[in-house]
Amino acid sequence: MSYTVDEYRREVSAKKILVVGMGRSGIAAVKELHKLGATVTAQDINTVDKLDPKFITYLDREAIEYYFGSIPEHMDVFDMVVLSPGVNPNLDFLVDGRNAGVEIIGELEMAFRLSRGKYVAITGTNGKTTTTSLVGKIFEEAGRKSTVVGNIGIAAISKVQDSTDDEWMIAEASSFQLETISEFKPVVSAILNFTPDHLNRHGNMDAYGACKAAIASNQTEDEYMIVNYDDKACLALSRATKAKVVPFSRQESLGFGAYLEDGYIVIRDENGIVHQICNSEELKIIGDHNIENALAAAAISFFAGIDCEAISDAIEKFPGVEHRIEYCGVVDGVKFYNDSKGTNVEASIIALKALKENIILIAGGDGKAQGFTELSENLAGRVKSIVLLGRAAKDIEKAATAAGFTSIYFENDMNDCVKKALSLAAEGDKVLLSPACASWDMYDNYEQRGEHFKSCVNLLLR
Missing domain, CATH: 3.40.50.720 (NAD(P)-binding Rossmann-like Domain)
Structure with missing residues (x-):
């Protein structure tokens, strides 16, 4: 500026x-x-x-x-x-x-112009809230003055008056927020992954990708951009930045960046020195996607100057975030999970892979012009039945039927969905709310939808 x-x-x-x-x-x-x-x-x-x-x-x-x-x-x-x-x-x-x-x-742009201190900014199609929350916990563990803001639910501009020069603003940034920046310039940026979403707003993947890539558009050579090496479409979004690109990978060892080595999260720095962070098997958050989130959070924090001990301690203690594969309780031997944050197809596939099998899936909502073929291709061997609601219910049914999946039911509201799912489940099964859709056709936001789901489950627990 x-x-x-x-x-x-x-x-x-x-x-x-x-x-x-x-x-x-x-x-x-x-x-x-x-x-x-x-x-x-x-x-x-x-x-x-x-x-x-x-x-x-x-x-x-x-x-x-x-x-x-x-x-x-x-x-x-x-x-x-x-x-x-x-x-x-x-x-x-x-x-x-x-x-x-x-x-x-x-x-977000106005907040940046009015804020003192430095910004970390995190975007991606999925994993933003978990990774942003985890980075916030790491900074807190390290004793850094920091505030978690942005798409996570706390408007960045609400914190500018009290911001100080030594403060870090840890911002979850959506494509909608990045679409309207001009001078926004984080010290460390990150793109976690890149798959179809919000195409009803952006029109096509090129436009959506341009919004995501904008997160690093004003960064300079002495700043860092963290990017998913395993997601080649995501990696391609780093091509235009002047920032130092730091890859992270769950699948390969890297000459520079964050990766897994014998099950441990490690970071190889700019001098080639390998820093061991923690054992990925000791994470409290489940699923391969959360190992990727932890890798990204570790890299973001390391290149923001946080020491490895604080990174390790925070990652190992992190319990996860509300509305993301959140355990809600067990009824008659059936476990209930709230994944209302699963607002697109890829997010729901991630949740299905994390819970693995014997799932009764509750899905549907505002489809945002997505296709549901990929979701349907991931049902076999994992999902026993689907209970659908909302505007996209028929679209999901059509895709699932085309994939040969026929155990499909429709309900009009969340309470009926929860009751139907329990009636379909056997002891040892899991009921998962992972809508693969936005909430806007029936709720104000995904949080409200998730809270309603949990209240419906709580009625069964009484």
């Missing part, structure tokens, strides 16, 4: 800023920018009655103008627009603003 944080904060205080999308990020942006003295206007596609009444009270009390269920008539009255991640930057009124010379950025 060609300006200091204090200079930019003073500049922002004199601007007229439209914040679009009143989810967590948008609400936080409105409040933080208002605190800085900017003239803020809020906009959302939903009408007032669909939004948080406490937030409406706040807007009225602070005399903040808002357009809910409508859009501003003239975009050229604003100096800039800040978008929530869920807002498509190509909406007509935003295009009008861009054509009028209005700067349009995302909440």
Whole structure:
């Protein structure tokens, strides 16, 4: 940046800023920018009655103008627009603003400009939340001042006022957030993997990949980009960066980077010295995908300057994250697992591979223009029956039937799905909620869906 944080904060205080999308990020942006003295206007596609009444009270009390269920008539009255991640930057009124010379950025970009300290940024189709949480625990173990933010559920902009020069912001970054950056520049970035997702938003894999690769677009030679060596499409996203590329691999030994050696996670540094981190068999998080997440987290932390002992201690103690193959209890000898974070086909395949066999799968939701052929090809030998709900239920049934899988049932809500799954299961089986879809057709977010699943399971435990 060609300006200091204090200079930019003073500049922002004199601007007229439209914040679009009143989810967590948008609400936080409105409040933080208002605190800085900017003239803020809020906009959302939903009408007032669909939004948080406490937030409406706040807007009225602070005399903040808002357009809910409508859009501003003239975009050229604003100096800039800040978008929530869920807002498509190509909406007509935003295009009008861009054509009028209005700067349009995302909440993560604004947070970066207003923050002191350094950023670690982690993206990928799957594993972001687990890896970001683990990196946060490693930094905490090492005694580094750090805050976990971003797509994980805590808006980065909500933490900027209290940020300090010695602080690390550990950010989970989605493709939606990376689509609207311009100056964002982490010290360490990471792309964990790259498979189809959000094609209803991005249109094709090239556009989706460009958003992911943007995470390292402003990095320089003295910074690091961690990337999955085993995922060649992911590895290809590192080609354009100026950062030092650090590969990680679960399958091969590497001349530089993080990999497995006799079952141990190790890191070979820039001088060729091998540092042993921990035994991968002692991880509390299950599945090959979590070994990859641990490899990535170890590499991110090592090249951010964390010592190996702190990395090892944190990885070995890490219990995993909520809504990702989360054990929920056992009913009549049947174990229940919440994988509501499985919002795409690849994530659900990962969960199926982790639980291996004798699975009753609950799936369905907003399919996001995905195909379900690959999911269906991974059912045989693992899944005994599928219980489907949501908008994509028929699409999943069609793909599963084409793959020769016929034990398929439909239900209208989560409670009925859980009851049906238990009725289909035998002692020793596992009921897995791993929707392979977004939650937006029935829930506000995957967390709400996962909590509902757990509450339905808890009713059976009583």
